[in-house]
Amino acid sequence: MKLAYWMYAGPAHIGTLRVASSFKNVHAIMHAPLGDDYFNVMRSMLERERDFTPVTASIVDRHVLARGSQDKVVDNLTRKAKEEASDLILLTPTCTSSILQEDLALFVERASQTINSDVLLADVNHYRVNEFQAADRTFEQIIRFFIEKNEKSVNPKEYKRTINPSVNILGIFTLGFHHHHDCRELKRLLNGLGIEVNLVFPESGLVNDIPKLKQAWFNLVPYREVGLMAAMYLKEKYNMPYVSVTPIGTINIGEFISQVENILNSLDETQSWNFNQYVKHQMQVVSQAGWFARSIDCQNLTGKPAVVFGDATHAAAMTKLLVREIGVRVVCAGTYCTHDADWFGEQVQGLTNEVLITDDYTQVGNMIARLEPTAIFGTQMERHIGKRLGIPCGVISAPVHIQNFPLGYRPFLGYEGANQIADLVYNSFTLGMEDHLLEIFGGHDTKEVITKSLSNDTGLSWTNDGLAELQKVPGFVRNKVKRNTEQFAREQNIMTISAETLYAAKEAIS
Amino acid sequence: MTNIIKTTPTDTSLTFECETGNYHTFCPISCVSWLYQKIEDSFFLVVGTKTCGYFLQNALGVMIFAEPRYAIAELEETDISAQVNDYLELKRLCLQIKHDRNPSVIVWIGTCTTEIIKMDLEGMARRLETEIQVPTIVARANGLDYAFTQGEDTVLAALVHRCPEQPSMGSAVQKRNHPPLVLFGSLPSSVATQLELDLKQHGISIDGWLPAQRYSQLPALNEDTYVVGVNPFLSRTAAALMRRRKCTLIGAPFPIGPDGTHAWIKAICDTLKVKPKNLDQRETAMWQKLESYLPNLRGKSVFFMGDNLLEISLARFLTRCGIIVFEVGIPYLDKRFQGAELALLESTCNKMGVPTPRIVEKPDNYNQIQRIRELQPDLVITGMAHANPLEARGISTKWSVEFTFAQIHGFTNSRDILELVSRPLRRNNALENPQMENMMSGVNWANRREWQ
Numbered sequence: 033m034k035l036a037y038w039m040y041a042g043p044a045h046i047g048t049l050r051v052a053s054s055f056k057n058v059h060a061i062m063h064a065p066l067g068d069d070y071f072n073v074m075r076s077m078l079e080r081e082r083d084f085t086p087v088t089a090s091i092v093d094r095h096v097l098a099r100g101s102q103d104k105v106v107d108n109l110t111r112k113a114k115e116e117a118s119d120l121i122l123l124t125p126t127c128t129s130s131i132l133q134e135d136l137a138l139f140v141e142r143a144s145q146t147i148n149s150d151v152l153l154a155d156v157n158h159y160r161v162n163e164f165q166a167a168d169r170t171f172e173q174i175i176r177f178f179i180e181k182n183e184k185s186v187n188p189k190e191y192k193r194t195i196n197p198s199v200n201i202l203g204i205f206t207l208g209f210h211h212h213h214d215c216r217e218l219k220r221l222l223n224g225l226g227i228e229v230n231l232v233f234p235e236s237g238l239v240n241d242i243p244k245l246k247q248a249w250f251n252l253v254p255y256r257e258v259g260l261m262a263a264m265y266l267k268e269k270y271n272m273p274y275v276s277v278t279p280i281g282t283i284n285i286g287e288f289i290s291q292v293e294n295i296l297n298s299l300d301e302t303q304s305w306n307f308n309q310y311v312k313h314q315m316q317v318v319s320q321a322g323w324f325a326r327s328i329d330c331q332n333l334t335g336k337p338a339v340v341f342g343d344a345t346h347a348a349a350m351t352k353l354l355v356r357e358i359g360v361r362v363v364c365a366g367t368y369c370t371h372d373a374d375w376f377g378e379q380v381q382g383l384t385n386e387v388l389i390t391d392d393y394t395q396v397g398n399m400i401a402r403l404e405p406t407a408i409f410g411t412q413m414e415r416h417i418g419k420r421l422g423i424p425c426g427v428i429s430a431p432v433h434i435q436n437f438p439l440g441y442r443p444f445l446g447y448e449g450a451n452q453i454a455d456l457v458y459n460s461f462t463l464g465m466e467d468h469l470l471e472i473f474g475g476h477d478t479k480e481v482i483t484k485s486l487s488n489d490t491g492l493s494w495t496n497d498g499l500a501e502l503q504k505v506p507g508f509v510r511n512k513v514k515r516n517t518e519q520f521a522r523e524q525n526i527m528t529i530s531a532e533t534l535y536a537a538k539e540a541i542s
Numbered sequence: 543m544t545n546i547i548k549t550t551p552t553d554t555s556l557t558f559e560c561e562t563g564n565y566h567t568f569c570p571i572s573c574v575s576w577l578y579q580k581i582e583d584s585f586f587l588v589v590g591t592k593t594c595g596y597f598l599q600n601a602l603g604v605m606i607f608a609e610p611r612y613a614i615a616e617l618e619e620t621d622i623s624a625q626v627n628d629y630l631e632l633k634r635l636c637l638q639i640k641h642d643r644n645p646s647v648i649v650w651i652g653t654c655t656t657e658i659i660k661m662d663l664e665g666m667a668r669r670l671e672t673e674i675q676v677p678t679i680v681a682r683a684n685g686l687d688y689a690f691t692q693g694e695d696t697v698l699a700a701l702v703h704r705c706p707e708q709p710s711m712g713s714a715v716q717k718r719n720h721p722p723l724v725l726f727g728s729l730p731s732s733v734a735t736q737l738e739l740d741l742k743q744h745g746i747s748i749d750g751w752l753p754a755q756r757y758s759q760l761p762a763l764n765e766d767t768y769v770v771g772v773n774p775f776l777s778r779t780a781a782a783l784m785r786r787r788k789c790t791l792i793g794a795p796f797p798i799g800p801d802g803t804h805a806w807i808k809a810i811c812d813t814l815k816v817k818p819k820n821l822d823q824r825e826t827a828m829w830q831k832l833e834s835y836l837p838n839l840r841g842k843s844v845f846f847m848g849d850n851l852l853e854i855s856l857a858r859f860l861t862r863c864g865i866i867v868f869e870v871g872i873p874y875l876d877k878r879f880q881g882a883e884l885a886l887l888e889s890t891c892n893k894m895g896v897p898t899p900r901i902v903e904k905p906d907n908y909n910q911i912q913r914i915r916e917l918q919p920d921l922v923i924t925g926m927a928h929a930n931p932l933e934a935r936g937i938s939t940k941w942s943v944e945f946t947f948a949q950i951h952g953f954t955n956s957r958d959i960l961e962l963v964s965r966p967l968r969r970n971n972a973l974e975n976p977q978m979e980n981m982m983s984g985v986n987w988a989n990r991r992e993w994q
Binding site for chain 2 (some may be wrong): 505
């Protein structure tokens with residue numbers, strides 16, 4: 033047992049549901065007790081989704097404990113197949129079904145005999161993997177299933193490689209940190225390189241298009257948390273190369289483009305691909321980040337201590353960017369992706385004084401308190417730690433809250449992403465600087481704010497219970513309530529204000 | 543699959559149905575969020591998995607960062623397969639909690655997982671309590687058996703056993719002309735005070751609340767005590783009070799809306815043989831204060847999808863406001879505990895000359911969406927999972943959870959209910975965007991994304 037107040041990565045089924053609900057026309061059925069469908073709330077609220085989330089539960093209740101959920105699960109699978117006519121129904125186990133140890137695979141097999149949709153059981157173990165690992169696994173499982181199904185079908189359709197270079201983007205999905213903006217920026221980048229986007233998965237993809245993945249020349253995995261397994265499978269199966277460098281920051285973008293260049297040159301020896309001109313143009317005209325780092329303002333950031341924490345992809349990329357492109361000193365870089373610790377360690381080696389691999393937020397908080405950086409780049413949690421310690425924080429990674437699902441265009445990837453990150457970094461530090469200056473010079477405004485109080489000359493008095501009730505009113509409206517109550521009391525000729533008066537006033541004044 | 547039954551205007555008595563129970567609601571462990579704030583010296587330990595923790599941290603948002611007095615005892619694979627001793631593990635965590643927070647009571651919340659692996663929480667709590675000298679109580683607020691607000695019911699039912707038999711010697715003996723009265727249900731302290739003041743006007747003083755502001759202030763309960771509930775989801779607590787402590791339960795509608803508050807006070811006065819003073823005038827005056835909201839609400843239709851058990855009381859109040867309620871979805875209906883409330887709903891419908899709503903226990907959200915599509919109600923009161931999709935289809939919604947957290951009890955707060963109900967309607971009147979209207983009418987009603 034572990035005493036836990038907060039966690040960075042969610043339970044396994046969340047990962048599975050995020051992948052399933054990103055595909056078009058795929059329905060997920062959770063084998064779960066009442067109340068476990070909180071995923072629908074998150075998707076509907078955070079993504080401000082207009083459609084019903086294609087996730088329902090096959091409820092586990094007392095009857096199920098007594099008799100098993102066999103018929104119930106099969107009925108629910110059959111019913112959903114009829115109602116939704118989904119291409120795929122994914123049965124998703126939860127922590128509860130993990131311990132019940134029912135043969136869910138058998139139910140899936142039984143249901144699949146009577147319904148037209150494909151049915152799959154998500155192959156994840158709640159107690160062994162977290163949200164990201166489960167998402168990666170489920171994504172690979174779906175890709176593998178439809179590729180193999182296509183091979184088995186009577187008339188295997190041959191999908192030939194496209195004439196022009198093309199690519200699949202793997203791992204854009206729902207509730208991802210700035211995924212939609214990143215996807216748009218990636219497409220723009222690829223367009224600039226003259227590469228067509230063959231398919232994007234899983235977001236808005238149709239499972240029946242999965243065999244068409246073969247048409248692309250290679251795959252892109254923008255975030256290493258989800259998509260890598262699928263890319264490795266396709267590499268093994270069709271010898272499709274993949275690029276898993278995350279194009280965050282201009283140096284990484286350069287590395288990304290050069291890997292793409294190498295792949296294209298190795299796949300098509302008749303042509304010689306060279307993107308130097310494109311990179312040069314982007315660096316000089318489109319991206320302001322390179323110039324920003326050399327501008328005089330940015331001198332002030334040199335050597336400023338910062339802490340970076342987040343998922344492996346974003347934390348590693350941000351560390352590199354801060355150190356090599358802006359000159360900030362990263363005193364500690366860390367990730368909560370404990371399963372990917374080795375990779376992370378390699379990436380930040382030589383760039384930071386300390387590496388912290390943990391999923392315990394108190395350790396992160398203690399580390400920040402000890403190091404006292406001038407800025408933090410982390411998740412929603414580090415933002416709160418920063419608030420408590422008075423250190424500004426830029427949010428660079430999930431888990432995040434609704435304000436990190438912005439309506440405006442805010443990619444992290446590509447050249448526009450570099451601009452966005454430069455703003456984020458700069459704003460975090462200047463705010464910190466401003467704070468210090470304010471402290472030295474004693475605040476923005478030295479004039480005392482005179483509160484509008486009507487109680488000085490009234491001769492009204494408050495009883496103890498009245499004051500006690502007043503104290504229960506939240507601070508930001510307390511003065512208003514006090515004024516209104518006193519006004520009411522004066523009109524009613526009440527000289528002593530009790531709790532009753534307070535509530536009578538509340539009723540009288542709207 | 544879907545059967546759409548419209549209510550016919552000739553219905554005069556309530557009809558009850560039961561569907562499949564495939565509906566969205568909060569897990570009952572969410573009760574820790576308001577109970578830890580209510581009982582100031584408590585600590586809530588949810589014995590569950592990452593799933594429980596993830597739900598709490600997302601549902602409660604910012605509260606997590608304010609050093610909450612609750613935590614998850616996260617079960618790992620070794621716990622599930624009994625490779626470690628549950629008792630020693632819980633003891634270790636509780637000692638840590640005692641050391642860090644020093645609470646007056648630790649409440650263990652049992653979850654689905656502890657049910658399935660049959661962890662003997664009650665047995666262990668009894669043993670641990672004597673060993674570490676902190677009162678430890680157990681509430682099994684799990685999703686196998688309960689929905690959302692019923693979590694509070696399980697905690698309060700467990701607290702009933704810890705209430706003293708006799709009032710402590712220190713407390714002043716109150717002067718009163720009626721038997722001792724205890725109210726049960728967790729309310730924000732200002733709302734609790736308002737209800738106390740409302741009763742005081744009729745000469746009724748109370749002997750305490752279950753729960754009180756502190757664990758050490760739990761009210762005395764014995765066979766002389768009269769008890770009355772303030773919330774419709776407290777049926778287990780009511781049963782525990784009657785059976786275990788031999789208290790007399792006053793069956794009453796709940797003090798939600800001026801009509802409900804009137805009936806609640808009236809029932810208390812009648813039972814305690816106290817003559818109410820100016821109760822009718824008080825209600826009438828309150829209705830006059832609500833008059834500004836009513837013209838916009840009269841004749842509007844409302845559909846409750848059902849997730850927090852407040853639905854019957856709210857439907858009754860809204861009917862009295864002149865609203866037509868099409869359907870009242872409700873997770874669980876205790877017809878005995880809610881008897882007076884159901885009777886008031888029926889008589890209100892008859893009085894207002896509107897058909898009685900269809901009451902659907904354990905609703906099926908999919909079928910309900912089909913009915914909403916057919917009926918096109920002016921307002922759907924529903925959970926957040928369906929609110930945005932329904933809005934996108936041109937159906938106004940109100941998020942049902944707000945009714946759980948807003949102050950809705952007593953005469954004074956009736957306005958707040960109407961404020962909540964009328965806000966989506968006012969918002970829609972305030973927005974001008976003809977293109978948006980056209981865009982929304984075309985959205986598909988199935989779970990299918992048709993956008994690029």
